[in-house]
Amino acid sequence: MVDNSNKYLLQVHELKVTYFPANGDPVRALDGVSLDICSGEVVGILGESGCGKSTLASALLKMLPPQAKCEDGSILFRGRDLLSLPERDLRAIRGQEISLIPQDPALALNPVMTAGSQVSEVLRSHLPLNTQQRRQGVLDLLREVGFNEPQEIYSTYPHQLSGGQRQRIAIAQAVACRPALLIADEATSELDVSLQAEIVTLLSQIRRQHGTAILAISHDPVFFAGFADRMAVMYAGRIVEVASTDVIFGRPLHPYTQALVRIATSSVVTGAAKSARLPVIDGETPNPTSLPVGCRFEPRCCERMDVCSRRYPPEFMPAPLANVNCFKYGEHVD
Amino acid sequence: MSTNSPANRGNEPEPIGRFLCASGLCKKYARGSLWQKDRSITAVRDVDFEIQHGKTLALVGASGSGKSTVARCVARLERPDSGQILIGGTDIAQLHPSELAPFRSRIQMVFQDPVTSMNPRFSAREVIEEPLIISEPTIIGRQSGQVGYTREDRRDLVRTLMAEVGLSPDWMDRSILHFSGGQRQRLALARALVLRPQLLVLDEAFSGLDLSTQAQIANLLLDLQEAHQLTYLLISHDLALVVHLADVIAVMSGGRIVEIGPTQQIILNPSEAATKKQLVSAKLATAKFAAAVGAQG
Numbered sequence: 001m002v003d004n005s006n007k008y009l010l011q012v013h014e015l016k017v018t019y020f021p022a023n024g025d026p027v028r029a030l031d032g033v034s035l036d037i038c039s040g041e042v043v044g045i046l047g048e049s050g051c052g053k054s055t056l057a058s059a060l061l062k063m064l065p066p067q068a069k070c071e072d073g074s075i076l077f078r079g080r081d082l083l084s085l086p087e088r089d090l091r092a093i094r095g096q097e098i099s100l101i102p103q104d105p106a107l108a109l110n111p112v113m114t115a116g117s118q119v120s121e122v123l124r125s126h127l128p129l130n131t132q133q134r135r136q137g138v139l140d141l142l143r144e145v146g147f148n149e150p151q152e153i154y155s156t157y158p159h160q161l162s163g164g165q166r167q168r169i170a171i172a173q174a175v176a177c178r179p180a181l182l183i184a185d186e187a188t189s190e191l192d193v194s195l196q197a198e199i200v201t202l203l204s205q206i207r208r209q210h211g212t213a214i215l216a217i218s219h220d221p222v223f224f225a226g227f228a229d230r231m232a233v234m235y236a237g238r239i240v241e242v243a244s245t246d247v248i249f250g251r252p253l254h255p256y257t258q259a260l261v262r263i264a265t266s267s268v269v270t271g272a273a274k275s276a277r278l279p280v281i282d283g284e285t286p287n288p289t290s291l292p293v294g295c296r297f298e299p300r301c302c303e304r305m306d307v308c309s310r311r312y313p314p315e316f317m318p319a320p321l322a323n324v325n326c327f328k329y330g331e332h333v334d
Numbered sequence: 335m336s337t338n339s340p341a342n343r344g345n346e347p348e349p350i351g352r353f354l355c356a357s358g359l360c361k362k363y364a365r366g367s368l369w370q371k372d373r374s375i376t377a378v379r380d381v382d383f384e385i386q387h388g389k390t391l392a393l394v395g396a397s398g399s400g401k402s403t404v405a406r407c408v409a410r411l412e413r414p415d416s417g418q419i420l421i422g423g424t425d426i427a428q429l430h431p432s433e434l435a436p437f438r439s440r441i442q443m444v445f446q447d448p449v450t451s452m453n454p455r456f457s458a459r460e461v462i463e464e465p466l467i468i469s470e471p472t473i474i475g476r477q478s479g480q481v482g483y484t485r486e487d488r489r490d491l492v493r494t495l496m497a498e499v500g501l502s503p504d505w506m507d508r509s510i511l512h513f514s515g516g517q518r519q520r521l522a523l524a525r526a527l528v529l530r531p532q533l534l535v536l537d538e539a540f541s542g543l544d545l546s547t548q549a550q551i552a553n554l555l556l557d558l559q560e561a562h563q564l565t566y567l568l569i570s571h572d573l574a575l576v577v578h579l580a581d582v583i584a585v586m587s588g589g590r591i592v593e594i595g596p597t598q599q600i601i602l603n604p605s606e607a608a609t610k611k612q613l614v615s616a617k618l619a620t621a622k623f624a625a626a627v628g629a630q631g
C-alpha cells in the first residue's frame with residue numbers, strides 16, 4: 001500500500017458522531033464523513049445550518065460536548081489517529097498544530113484580560129519563551145493580523161474592541177504557534193461585509209506566508225470564492241459532493257449544490273431591481289431524528305428518481321477529482 | 335376566508351404617499367462608570383429620512399454606525415433625545431408610553447434571533463396570539479369598535495397567519511422549541527403581523543439564517559408587502575438582500591445618514607466614501623464568485 005501520510009495532513013475516514021440528548025432521541029450528526037486535507041491547502045465546507053459542520057470542526061479537535069459520541073471512523077493527523085490519542089498528547093496538538101478560530105470571538109475571549117495577554121497566554125502554554133520574547137512575539141502577531149499600533153491594542157480589553165478587531169485577536173491567538181491546520185468555523189458570519197472581506201484577505205495571507213492549511217466553514221458560497229482550493233458540500237450529516245472550487249461554482253454536480261449556487265448567483269449585488277422573487281429550494285432540511293433512508297435530499301430534489309428514496313447513493317466520479325453522491329451520475333446496481 | 339384576516343380586518347382607508355418622516359433625530363447613550371455619568375457617546379445625530387407607504391427603506395453602514403439605534407427610536411423602544419418622528423400627523427418621538435399604545439400596534443419590530451424574545455414554554459399559537467391578548471382590551475377594541483376576540487376567533491386568526499407565512503397550521507399547538515431557525519423567523523413574522531401593523535422594522539432579521547432560508551424569507555417579505563401594502567424599515571449587513579428588497583437605501587456612518595437615495599442610484603452611482611467602501615467589499619467578494627460561476631458555464 002502506498003503511504004499517503006506525507007501527502008495528507010489530515011485524513012478523515014467514515015466519521016460518525018451521534019448526540020445523545022438528556023431527553024429526546026439520539027441525533028446522528030455526522031454519518032460517515034470522509035475528507036482529506038493536504039498541507040497548505042484551503043478546503044471549504046459548505047452547508048446549511050444543522051448539517052454537521054461545527055460538529056465536524058469540534059470532532060477534529062476532539063472537543064465534542066459530553067453528550068456527543070464518536071461512534072466510528074478515524075481522524076488521522078500526520079498519520080496518527082486523534083481518536084485514540086490520550087488527552088495529554090491531544091492538548092499538545094490543540095492550539096499548536098491544529099487550532100480553531102471561533103465563530104463568535106466575543107464569547108471566546110476573556111472579558112477581564114487584555115487582548116495582548118490573551119495572545120501571550122497561548123504562547124506561554126505551548127512555547128518555551130521568556131517574558132521579553134513573548135511580549136515581542138505578541139506584538140509581531142498583532143501587527144501580522146493587521147493592527148498598525150500593536151502596543152496600544154496590547155493593553156485594551158475585549159469590550160473596547162469592535163467585532164472585527166476582536167476577530168483579529170482571535171486569529172492572532174489561533175496562529176500564534178504556527179499551526180499546520182487552522183479551522184475557521186463561520187469566522188466572518190457575524191461581521192459586516194467590508195470586515196468579512198478583510199478577514200478573508202488576512203486568512204489567505206496567513207496561508208501564503210506560512211503554508212498553513214485551512215479548513216474554512218461557511219453557509220455562504222460567496223465566502224469561498226477566490227479563497228478555497230477545494231470544497232466539500234454537506235447535507236444532513238453527509239458530504240454529498242467534493243470538488244475543486246472551480247467545479248463547485250462553474251459546473252456543480254449535485255442538485256443541492258446546483259440549487260445553492262443558483263440562489264447565491266441570483267442574490268449577488270448586481271443592481272437588479274426589486275420585486276423579482278429569488279429562486280428557492282422548496283421545503284426544509286430533514287429532521288435529524290428521522291432521516292430519509294435513501295438520498296437525504298430526495299424530498300426536495302426536482303430530479304429524483306425511484307431509486308433515490310430506496311438507497312443512499314454511492315459515490316460517483318463523473319469528472320476527474322470530482323466526487324458526488326447522486327444517482328444522476330451512475331447506475332444503481334442492486 | 336375569516337373576516338379576521340389581517341388583509342380585511344381594518345377599517346382605515348388605504349393610505350398613500352408618505353408613511354413616516356423622521357427629522358433631526360439625535361440619541362446619546364450614557365457611557366463610562368457609575369462615577370463618570372457625564373461621559374456619553376452620540377449614537378445618532380441629525381438623522382432625517384422619509385419612508386413612503388408600502389415601500390422599503392434600508393439602513394446600511396458599518397457596525398456601530400447607529401442603524402439599530404435609529405430602528406429602536408422608530409419603534410419607540412428608545413426615546414430619541416431630540417427630533418421628530420411623524421406618523422400620520424402625530425409626532426411619536428416624545429409621546430409618553432401611555433399615549434403610544436395605538437402606535438405600538440402599527441409598528442412592529444422583528445429581531446435577529448426571534449426565540450430569545452419568545453417564551454420557550456409557549457406553543458406556536460401562544461406566541462402568535464400573545465400581542466393580541468396583551469393589547470386587545472386597549473387597542474383593538476377601541477380601533478375596530480369590537481369588544482374583543484373569542485378564543486375561536488384567535489385560533490382562526492393564528493391559522494390564517496401561519497398559512498400566510500408558510501407554516502402548517504397543524505403545527506399551532508407544537509412547542510416553539512420544535513421549530514427550526516427559518517420556521518422561528520416565520521413565527522416571528524406571524525406574531526409581528528397579528529396586530530395588523532403598517533410598518534415592520536426588521537433589524538438583521540436575516541442574520542444567522544441559511545442562504546436558502548434567507549431566500550425564502552426574502553420572498554415572503556415581498557409577498558406580504560404586496561398583499562398588505564406593508565412598509566418596511568430594513569437593517570441588514572447583507573447588501574445583496576438589501577438591493578433585492580429595498581426601494582431606498584440610506585447609508586449611515588458615525589451616527590449620521592451620509593447618503594440616501596433610490597437603490598439603483600446608490601448601487602450604481604455611490605457618491606460617499608462610506609457607501610463606496612461597503613459596496614466595493616461586497617462587489618469584490620461577489621465579483622470573484624460571479625467570475626467563478628461564469629467561468630465554466
Ligand SMILES: Nc1ncnc2c1ncn2[C@@H]1O[C@H](COP(=O)(O)OP(=O)(O)OP(=O)(O)O)[C@@H](O)[C@H]1O
Pocket residue numbers: 363364365375376377395396397398399400401402403404
Ligand atoms: N445601550 C447602549 N449603551 C451604550 N452604548 C450603546 C448602547 N447601544 C448602542 N450603543 C453604542 O451606540 C453606537 C451605535 O450603536 P448601534 O447598535 O445603533 O449600531 P449598529 O450600526 O446597529 O451596529 P451593529 O451593526 O454592530 O449592530 C455604538 O457605538 C454602540 O456601541
Ligand code: SF4
Pocket residue numbers: 254255256295296297298299301302303304305308313325326327328
Ligand atoms: S440521488 Fe436522486 S434525489 Fe438525491 S440528489 Fe441525486 S437525483 Fe436528487
Ligand SMILES: [Mg+2]
Pocket residue numbers: 398401402
Ligand atoms: Mg445593529
